[in-house]
Amino acid sequence: MNPSVYIGIDLGGTSIKMGLVDQLGNILHTQESPTPVKAGYHQVLKVFSQMTQQLFKDSQYEWKDIVGVGVGVPAFLDQRQGIVIEAVNLGWDHVPLKExxxxxxxxxxxxxxxxxxxxxxxxxxxxxxxxxxxICLTLGTGIGGGVIINGNIYHGANGSAGEVGHITTNHQNGRSCNCGRKGCLETEASGTAIVLDALEQVKGMSTGPLKEEYDRTGTITAKSVVQLARRGDPICKKIITKIGRILGCTLAQMCYLLNPEIIVIGGGVARAGKILFDPLIQAFHDAVLPRVAENTSIVPAMLGNQAGLTGAAWLIHRKYTLDILEGQRQ
Structure with missing residues (x-):
């Protein structure tokens, strides 16, 4: 049996997702395990090893069937050398992960x-x-982005392309961002921004679903705001609408530069559905020339939390298929 399967790994700050993926991008088997962040880098490698053993146990595959392994890491990277320059949430600094x-x-x-x-x-x-x-946006605690041009990720000069979360969207009264600047998209339109907006609203409220949620739990989460908005709470709908408009305007600016066919929006915040997408698409069309917008569709992501491991496997798939093509040319 020729090697025919890839392993994709999505390394997150809270969990590691790993899967066997075939040459069409279908996931055959998956494993998930908590990320041992506090135990350090070498313990993560140990968990990787244990998870592959479990994957093989659960399937008919073994190492001789595996073409290669792709890994998605929440970090700044030297992609060519496979070095993790800095992964803040993992506490990694210049680790030779590929090697x-x-x-x-x-x-x-x-x-x-x-x-x-x-x-x-x-x-x-x-x-x-x-x-x-x-263009792909992931709306979670922060905002992640990926830009694909001609079917390949655009990395830029040092791997920093696609850091859309740090585009400045509020020049006047912007909130402070973890990056040290103010008014970044991440501070205005992420899950964290939803929570901050909701907490500001709660201050002046004596009643209502959002106030009840806060009194009951002592906190507010982006998930609860999204759920209340979907149930029709006007305050929460207003918060999600505002975030949709900010995203729509920002994406319009990006389209002048990149002119994509499709913008895919995923992450927990995207689960708000129409309440988010309707104002987002409206703001996008209000802010962009019809010629630029006419071939661009904005759609919700489909793969959920399996997008990362699927894309990590694609990295190997692309190398493998290019190597085959190169061999055929020779």
Whole structure:
């Protein structure tokens, strides 16, 4: 049996998702495990090893069937050398991830940023299937982004392309961002921004679903605001609408530069559905020339939390298929 399967890994700050993926981008088997952040880098490698053993136990595959392993990491990377320059949430600083995994598994390893991997997953077998020019946004605690041009991730000069969460959207009264600047998209339109907006609203309220939620739990989550908005609460709908408009205007500016076929929006906040997408699409069309907008559709992501591992596997798939083509030319 020729090697025919890829392993994709989505390394997150809270969990590690790993899967066997076939050459069409279908997930055959998956594993999930908590990320041992506090235990450090080498313990994460140990968990990787245990998870692959479990994957093989659950399936008919073994290492001789594996073409290679792709890994999505929430970090700034030297993508060519496979070095994680800085992964703040993991506490990693200049670790040779590619080299260490190749030594451990003796198969080809490719690493990339996790948001890039999610974008590639959606392009390969998700909401962006068939598109070659694509922007993917992941709306979670922060905002991740991936830009695909001609079917490949655009990394930029040092791997920083696609950091859309740090586009300045509020020049006057912007909130402080973890990056040290103010008014970043992440501070205005992420899950964190939803919570801050909701907490500001609660201050002046004596009653209502949002106030009841706060009194009952002592906190407010982005998830609860999204749920209340979907149930029709006007305050929560207003918060989500505002965020949709900010995103729509920002995406319009990006389209002047990139002119994508499709913009895919995923992450927990995207679950708000029409309440988010209707104002977002309206603001987008209000802010962009018809010529630029006419071939661009804005759609919700399809792969959910499996986008990252699918896209990580695509990294190997692309190398493998290019190597075959190169061999045929020779």
């Amino acid at each position: 260490d995994l190749e030594r451990m598994w003796t198969v080809p390893i490719i690493i990339d940023n996790d948001a890039n991997a999610a974008a590639l997953g959606e392009m390969w077998n998700g909401a962006g299937k068939g598109a070659s020019h694509l």
